[in-house]
Amino acid sequence: MATISVTWRKSAIGYHYDQKDTIRRLGFRRLNQTLELEDNPATRGMVNKVIHLVEVSEEVSK
Numbered sequence: 001m002a003t004i005s006v007t008w009r010k011s012a013i014g015y016h017y018d019q020k021d022t023i024r025r026l027g028f029r030r031l032n033q034t035l036e037l038e039d040n041p042a043t044r045g046m047v048n049k050v051i052h053l054v055e056v057s058e059e060v061s062k
Helices: 017-026 041-049
Strands: 002-008 034-038 054-060
Touching (some): 034 041
Antiparallel strands (some): 002 034, 002 054
16 A cells, blocks of 8 residues: 655645645644655545645655
8 A cells, every 4th residue: 555745844824724624634733743644536635735735755655
């Protein structure tokens, strides 16, 4: 199963509530937190919605 590493880099203050909600639903609790998320279309869509707030790096796990 492939995973992606997503790091929350920029605060969501001043952005629309649905983008703040997306950050929370991805599982972020604090700024500069890094999460290993399953690489699937739903996760990719959520990340693309807040791509200006996060940093993404792809990883392949065996």
